[in-house]
Amino acid sequence: MAPSRSPLSRQSIVDAMTGLLGPAAVETRDEQLRQASVDRFRKYTAAHGIYDGPIPAAIVYPGTTADVAAVLRFAQDNLVNVVPRTGRTATEGGLETVVEDSLVVDGSRMNAIISIDPVDMMATVQCGAGLQQLEDTVRAQGLTTGHSPQSKPLAQLGGLVATRSIGQFSTLYGGIEDLVVGLEAVFPGGQVARIKNVPRRAAGPDIRHIAIGSEGALCFVTEVTVKLFRYQPENNRYFGFVVEEFAAGIDALRELITAGYRPSVCRVYSPEDARQHFADFYQGQNVVVLVAEGPKGIADATAEAIEELFAARPHRRVGEERIRAWFENLNWGQDKIDAEQADMLAHARLGYTTEISVDWSRAAGLFAAVMGRIRGEFPRAGDLTMLGAHSSHSYQTGTNLYFVYDYEIRCSPREEIELYHKPLNAIIVEEALRAGGSMVHHHGIGKYRTPWVADEHGSAYWLLTTLKQAFDPHGVMNAGTIFPLKP
Numbered sequence: 001m002a003p004s005r006s007p008l009s010r011q012s013i014v015d016a017m018t019g020l021l022g023p024a025a026v027e028t029r030d031e032q033l034r035q036a037s038v039d040r041f042r043k044y045t046a047a048h049g050i051y052d053g054p055i056p057a058a059i060v061y062p063g064t065t066a067d068v069a070a071v072l073r074f075a076q077d078n079l080v081n082v083v084p085r086t087g088r089t090a091t092e093g094g095l096e097t098v099v100e101d102s103l104v105v106d107g108s109r110m111n112a113i114i115s116i117d118p119v120d121m122m123a124t125v126q127c128g129a130g131l132q133q134l135e136d137t138v139r140a141q142g143l144t145t146g147h148s149p150q151s152k153p154l155a156q157l158g159g160l161v162a163t164r165s166i167g168q169f170s171t172l173y174g175g176i177e178d179l180v181v182g183l184e185a186v187f188p189g190g191q192v193a194r195i196k197n198v199p200r201r202a203a204g205p206d207i208r209h210i211a212i213g214s215e216g217a218l219c220f221v222t223e224v225t226v227k228l229f230r231y232q233p234e235n236n237r238y239f240g241f242v243v244e245e246f247a248a249g250i251d252a253l254r255e256l257i258t259a260g261y262r263p264s265v266c267r268v269y270s271p272e273d274a275r276q277h278f279a280d281f282y283q284g285q286n287v288v289v290l291v292a293e294g295p296k297g298i299a300d301a302t303a304e305a306i307e308e309l310f311a312a313r314p315h316r317r318v319g320e321e322r323i324r325a326w327f328e329n330l331n332w333g334q335d336k337i338d339a340e341q342a343d344m345l346a347h348a349r350l351g352y353t354t355e356i357s358v359d360w361s362r363a364a365g366l367f368a369a370v371m372g373r374i375r376g377e378f379p380r381a382g383d384l385t386m387l388g389a390h391s392s393h394s395y396q397t398g399t400n401l402y403f404v405y406d407y408e409i410r411c412s413p414r415e416e417i418e419l420y421h422k423p424l425n426a427i428i429v430e431e432a433l434r435a436g437g438s439m440v441h442h443h444g445i446g447k448y449r450t451p452w453v454a455d456e457h458g459s460a461y462w463l464l465t466t467l468k469q470a471f472d473p474h475g476v477m478n479a480g481t482i483f484p485l486k487p
């Protein structure tokens with residue numbers, strides 16, 4: 001899709017926003033605008049203060065759904081590109097402002113927890129409510145959202161819905177698509193759509209999915225209602241097993257899941273990946289991590305099935321406390337983001353990830369194919385300090401593979417993405433598609449997996465482009481995200 005081109009000057013866009021929302025809701029300081037032009041895909045250049053792309057005209061902070069509607073109406077009328085954002089943890093370029101004089105519409109001041117309903121088991125929040133804030137609030141009432149992405153301390157509900165995020169306990173609770181009951185979103189032109197909260201319905205296609213995973217390219221999510229569950233950590237049982245082959249670990253997960261068990265956590269780490277988490281016990285092998293959770297009877301039955309499964313398989317057992325302690329330090333807050341930035345600057349090195357999904361029968365083969373291709377054909381393989389993967393979310397029919405790669409950067413900061421990140425990402429995406437899997441399991445397409453979006457969807461791709469044409473006919477929503485940007 002071709003990007004919109006506004007006839008308005010930068011200053012008149014800022015003036016219009018100030019008129020609509022008031023000066024306190026309009027940010028135009030240079031450094032804030034520069035930082036708003038990228039996300040964590042460009043974390044290395046950003047750490048060096050390099051921002052080469054178009055810098056947005058302003059960041060605006062709507063306070064209400066009506067504010068969002070007014071901004072989106074103005075944007076469509078004047079062909080101004082809008083980049084929605086909330087927690088700013090995006091990793092795939094979804095927050096990049098690739099069109100001149102874009103407006104970054106930041107929902108983080110719309111952060112109210114509107115209601116918590118312990119009878120109908122749902123919570124309604126504005127898009128800028130932090131997941132951690134919501135989780136802490138409901139836990140005080142003995143409840144949980146069941147959603148726990150590693151970015152929980154920073155991510156907010158609008159972004160979590162817009163990216164189709166998933167949490168560490170997904171095998172039991174599901175991804176965000178299983179957790180959203182209803183939502184409110186504003187579409188280009190300012191049209192507000194409220195999708196009501198019902199347990200289930202057969203009233204046509206599930207329209208929640210127009211917003212869930214739309215990555216700011218179709219609408220702005222203003223309000224979200226999510227399910228709640230009983231929080232019963234006293235029943236949790238933690239398991240760790242060391243196994244010789246990655247394929248054996250995958251097979252153990254497959255057997256457990258397809259037999260009908262739903263451990264909340266269900267993971268296997270390749271040796272290279274295990275080294276960075278479990279250096280004290282992995283001994284160069286693969287590590288399986290499982291957590292049985294829920295009402296006591298169910299948690300105990302799941303734990304019993306896990307014990308039986310591994311009794312029949314060669315393994316070394318890891319103490320429960322070691323796995324529990326690991327979980328307690330897994331999430332990323334601002335402290336870890338800051339430490340990573342300091343490390344990148346001090347040592348010219350970083351780590352990135354690419355996550356895909358695939359059927360059970362092809363998971364181990366895909367893992368081997370990616371490892372083989374990167375080691376054999378990536379010209380800078382010698383700069384890799386770590387290359388591995390883990391499976392962390394499993395389903396009846398298959399699993400995800402989360403590839404992780406760390407490297408030393410032996411080039412200028414500006415060259416890093418082209419010489420390292422893009423070719424590594426491309427190999428993983430290509431191999432996932434070749435294996436019949438999906439090129440993206442949970443981070444979203446952003447701007448950097450768009451070259452493969454037509455391959456990803458095949459003969460169904462026109463459904464997606466038709467949605468874009470229908471809801472954003474003037475191409476003002478997050479240009480270049482999900483849909484490749486045409487020059």
Ligand SMILES: Cc1cc2nc3c(=O)[nH]c(=O)nc-3n(C[C@H](O)[C@H](O)[C@H](O)COP(=O)(O)OP(=O)(O)OC[C@H]3O[C@@H](n4cnc5c(N)ncnc54)[C@H](O)[C@@H]3O)c2cc1C
Pocket residue numbers: 040083084085086087088089090091093094095107127148149150151154155156157158159160161162163164165166167168214215216217219220221222332442443444446478481
């Ligand atoms: C350290 C780290 C760990 C992570 N771990 C996980 C993980 O375990 N699981 C997982 O799924 N992801 C993970 N992520 C990715 C990221 O946290 C998720 O994609 C998260 O859902 C983004 O939420 P956010 O509020 O930060 O959104 P943002 O970063 O602000 O935005 C993300 C995308 O959503 C769009 N968007 C934001 N708000 C809105 C809105 N209100 N309406 C419409 N579109 C909007 C943006 O345009 C952008 O395309 C991780 C990221 C980091 C940095």
